[in-house]
Amino acid sequence: MSVTQNHTGITVADLDRSEAMFRDLFGxxxxxxxxxxxxxxxxxxxxxxxxxxIAYMRNGTATVELLCYSAPQERGDFRPRPCDLGSLHLGFDVDDMDEMLKRCAEWSLDLLGDVVVVSAGPNKGKRIAYLRNPGDGVVLELIER
Incomplete structure (x- = not known):
């Protein structure tokens, strides 16, 4: 049996804003x-x-499903740290970390820690950063090519 990934679903607070961010910032x-x-x-x-x-969006072979619930009224708001069980993040390759961080600031994305150079693993020698979208808590990782 063949199994492949279909999409990554993300519950968002503002569908218009999230759709625009994924379009304008991440292509x-x-x-x-x-x-x-x-x-x-x-x-x-x-x-x-x-x-x-629901908005389905695609960039190459990556597909995100942005879900914006208007009901039920009693919905939680969970913002786990990247180290907490169940936490997820989306990783993006970028050509210019500094320029992308400026663009992320325009979208009010918060840098969670520092921009660091990876010392081991498949991204060794690359700069990475974690950011959070404050509107809905989604964590995004930038990896400089």
Whole structure:
């Protein structure tokens, strides 16, 4: 049986802003955007009373699914540290770390630590940085080529 990754789903606070950020900052293109049937979504995720609009975006072979829920009203806001179990992040290769950090600042992304040079592993010698989108807590990693 063949298994391949289909997409990475991210729950966001503001679909318009997140869609624009992934497009303008990371080069993704929207391939579809629409609300989903509340009954189907509720059954799929096991939470009653869900309402969601979803944007699918693609950059090369990478696909992100941005989900913006308007219901139920009682939704949590979890912002795990990168070291906490269940924490996820998206990693992006960039040509110019300094320029990309300036562009990220324009989107109010917060640098979590320092920009460092990796000392071992597949990214040895490359500069990396972790940032968080303060609006919805999504963690992003930049890796300078």
């Amino acid at each position: 993704f293109e929207t391939i579809s955007r629409a609300p989903r049937d509340p009954g189907t979504i509720s059954r799929v995720i096991g939470v009653d009373g869900c309402e969601v609009e």
